[in-house]
Amino acid sequence: MHNVIIIGSGPAGYTAAIYAARAELEPIVIASSVEAGGELMNTTDVENFPGFPEGILGPDLMGKMQAQAERFGAKVVYDDVDSVDLGGPVKTVKTMLGDTYEARSVIIATGSAYRKIGIPDEERLSGRGVSWCATCDGFFFKGKTIAVVGGGDSAMEESTFLTRFAEKVYVVHRRDSLRASKIMQERAFSNPKIEFVWNNEVVGIDGENAVTGLTLRSTLDGSESTLDVQGLFVSIGNDPRTHLVHGQLDLTAEGTIAVEGRSSKTNIPGVFAAGDVIDPTYRQAATAAGSGTVAALDAEHYLASLAEAGEPDAGADQLAGHVA
Amino acid sequence: MTARDVTEQTFEAEVLKSEKPVLVDFWAAWCGPCRMVSPILDEIATENSDKIDIVKVNVDENPNLAMQYQITSIPAMKVFKAGEVSTSIVGAKPKPALEADLAAYLS
Ligand SMILES: Cc1cc2nc3c(=O)[nH]c(=O)nc-3n(C[C@H](O)[C@H](O)[C@H](O)COP(=O)(O)OP(=O)(O)OC[C@H]3O[C@@H](n4cnc5c(N)ncnc54)[C@H](O)[C@@H]3O)c2cc1C
Numbered sequence: 001m002h003n004v005i006i007i008g009s010g011p012a013g014y015t016a017a018i019y020a021a022r023a024e025l026e027p028i029v030i031a032s033s034v035e036a037g038g039e040l041m042n043t044t045d046v047e048n049f050p051g052f053p054e055g056i057l058g059p060d061l062m063g064k065m066q067a068q069a070e071r072f073g074a075k076v077v078y079d080d081v082d083s084v085d086l087g088g089p090v091k092t093v094k095t096m097l098g099d100t101y102e103a104r105s106v107i108i109a110t111g112s113a114y115r116k117i118g119i120p121d122e123e124r125l126s127g128r129g130v131s132w133c134a135t136c137d138g139f140f141f142k143g144k145t146i147a148v149v150g151g152g153d154s155a156m157e158e159s160t161f162l163t164r165f166a167e168k169v170y171v172v173h174r175r176d177s178l179r180a181s182k183i184m185q186e187r188a189f190s191n192p193k194i195e196f197v198w199n200n201e202v203v204g205i206d207g208e209n210a211v212t213g214l215t216l217r218s219t220l221d222g223s224e225s226t227l228d229v230q231g232l233f234v235s236i237g238n239d240p241r242t243h244l245v246h247g248q249l250d251l252t253a254e255g256t257i258a259v260e261g262r263s264s265k266t267n268i269p270g271v272f273a274a275g276d277v278i279d280p281t282y283r284q285a286a287t288a289a290g291s292g293t294v295a296a297l298d299a300e301h302y303l304a305s306l307a308e309a310g311e312p313d314a315g316a317d318q319l320a321g322h323v324a
Numbered sequence: 325m326t327a328r329d330v331t332e333q334t335f336e337a338e339v340l341k342s343e344k345p346v347l348v349d350f351w352a353a354w355c356g357p358c359r360m361v362s363p364i365l366d367e368i369a370t371e372n373s374d375k376i377d378i379v380k381v382n383v384d385e386n387p388n389l390a391m392q393y394q395i396t397s398i399p400a401m402k403v404f405k406a407g408e409v410s411t412s413i414v415g416a417k418p419k420p421a422l423e424a425d426l427a428a429y430l431s
Contacts, residue, residue, distance in 0.1 A: 032418075033360070033364065033418040034357060034360040034361055034364070034416035034417060035357075037356070041356040041357075042356060080418045096419075096420050097420070126397075127396065127400065127415070128396060129396050131396070133357075133397075135354070135356075136355055136356070136357060136398060137396060137398070139352065139384075140383075140390070140397070209394070210394060231396065
């Protein structure tokens, strides 16, 4: 039986692990097998995480967070959580590789998943010119003309990055102004390879085996037009990854896990949530890290109160089955 | 067992003319998800060495192969059977999911 299991290894999960490990709770981090390190693994320079005045590469930042958590005794497991049972005093976490973990408390830090446009050919042409990751796939669009759909910071970051490879980058945006921060906007506006297509949404992707163009629809008058591109990068935001806890934890109207006030407390005692999965608004590495801190401190407090009340779990270690 | 590298020079002999099905993992050093999936492929290769061969193609060093097989997203895993692509998988996935995608070759 563990004190605390942390699901997710982004800035929220690893920061929670640093705090929990320093509190000698010997946390287990279930990091995911192929997405360990979270969203920042798919970006290049992170310029707004405090403490790195020259900026730091996303994967380097995540490597450092992991090393810091492991230095104090956090154990990182490269596996994916398949299901959780959070209701009772003993929480159970089952993984895809078939292991079962038990703990007195759980911190959910599963972040968010990229949003799809939701048009028919998006899925079919994914990996054939439709992509969600500029740093992974930009290389294959050397000298090509591509489009980025989106208007936030990540869309600007991706567009600017893609000009390293592409001949021309169209940014297709539904409105006539951007959500992105001033500095990111300026960078994109001053880039000669980037051209904005305002007040349009992507309604179709053309191409038999590879993307050849897009069908756009004006948000002003509904008129349709086509845009010849060989690639489409989708950067229209993220949705909280909550499917593991559906039916167990309360969600907000925005779809994030509901927590009490500024705490990380969910509707189930001993279950805490942190990072982008509870945050419909800010969604930054630094806010996720702060949120991970809150969750670890809340878990520590909860475990201390259990110890005071007298442990309910004596004997639970002998539960049958393969218990890691 | 670590998957061996195949190049534009050796591709025909080692992949197209192979008796066994060959999974080719198109990857690059700058691709994070590629680094995550590569040890998983090594495990699958070790556990199924009698059924399938698993090799890697570095797309930076072998751009013509990447172009020929229309790679636009990595990791891309393509299974070649008798010289033809018989299965394509795009993106890093957990081991059980990859095993499910490859079930036809592993049983
Ligand atoms: C392209 C891009 C660029 C960005 N640039 C910046 C930037 O410059 N500065 C900044 O502050 N923010 C940036 N962000 C936002 C930042 O990445 C997120 O706000 C931050 O990563 C959120 O942290 P998190 O820990 O909540 O979630 P994530 O980083 O998303 O991590 C979630 C983790 O949970 C894991 N997980 C999910 N489900 C399971 C499961 N079932 N089992 C096991 N593990 C699971 C995932 O694999 C992942 O490891 C960027 C985002 C993107 C997409």
